Amino acid sequence: MKKAYIKGVGFYMPEKILTNKDLEKMVDTSDEWITSRSGIKERHIAAPQETTSTLGARAAKLAIENAHLKPKDIDLIITATISPDMVFPCTAALIADILDIRHAGVFDLEAACSGFIYGLSLANQYIKTGEYKNVLVVGSETLSRITDWQDRSTCVLFGEGAGAAVVSESHTESEIMATCLGGDGVYRDLLYMPAGGSLYPATEETVKKRMHYIKMEGNATFKVAVTKLSEASLNVLKKANLKKSDVDLLIPHQANIRIIKMVQKNLDLPDDKVLVNIHKYGNTSAATVPIALAEAVQEHKIKRGDILVFAAFGGGMTWASAAVKW
């Protein structure tokens, strides 16, 4: 078996910033409520002409450049998203077109906020078996397009952006050491978008009932999230033969600062070993982990040999984790 590692990363945040103060003018909420309940201060919102594929392509271009590769070197593109440009074709195909990649395999992966780590796990397998040389994994979201801007319990939480990673064969100690994936459809009603699929195809009624937007039971989601994120993080440490004290940086899904703090406590990690950027970006679903990773690399917060743990959970529910030696 070969070894795989993350060769390059990139991220892109749309220009427009929507602050909590802006939201106060849109729904019955307050900066104080949003900050104290979620840790979010502001989020980025895509311009009307931007889509999940254009955001993803920008992040992907940077990841390919940072990996010192050319677009033609990419063998496979996996895009993790719950807000694709269209139901089909897949957003990965549209990203390939923007980047002029004409020969690669392309598909989308829907595991909600855990999608990027699911994609990383797949990329790891393709590289380890020698099937492919360079796999591009993109997490990209334009969640404002499926957010109900009349529902204060959800619209204050989400943001938009994209992150990407190129996974390639490793000839050094850098490697994706282990990944763990999980999910349970019993929790499907906690966080979902009811209409637009085969169960409730678009009709006048589905539009009238606002069924094409994200629905969430916040409290119940919170509880499952803390349990599953902690379990996933501990499981991947065990699988990679690591101890809690080996972790140099935990990059958790950025859904709520209180969830992150509880997971941090369960892993006995000090503040400086847990990456938090939720105050700036909100919850960008499949994009939170690659955005946080790429930003941490850009800010030199990660050095060669560091042990990183990624962990996420999302609608499904799904959960996933990865242990990476940088």
Ligand SMILES: CC(C)(COP(=O)(O)OP(=O)(O)OC[C@H]1O[C@@H](n2cnc3c(N)ncnc32)[C@H](O)[C@@H]1OP(=O)(O)O)[C@@H](O)C(=O)NCCC(=O)NCCS
């Ligand atoms: C959504 C969340 C922030 C709500 O925080 P909470 O402490 O659980 O708050 P509650 O849902 O108990 O709501 C408390 C009150 O605030 C109100 N409220 C909800 N949204 C509000 C808002 N934006 N502004 C002001 N008040 C709001 C509720 O109506 C409720 O009022 P009531 O007590 O009069 O009924 C929290 O549950 C959460 O983050 N859950 C997990 C969500 C998540 O991770 N989602 C993504 C998964 S990938």
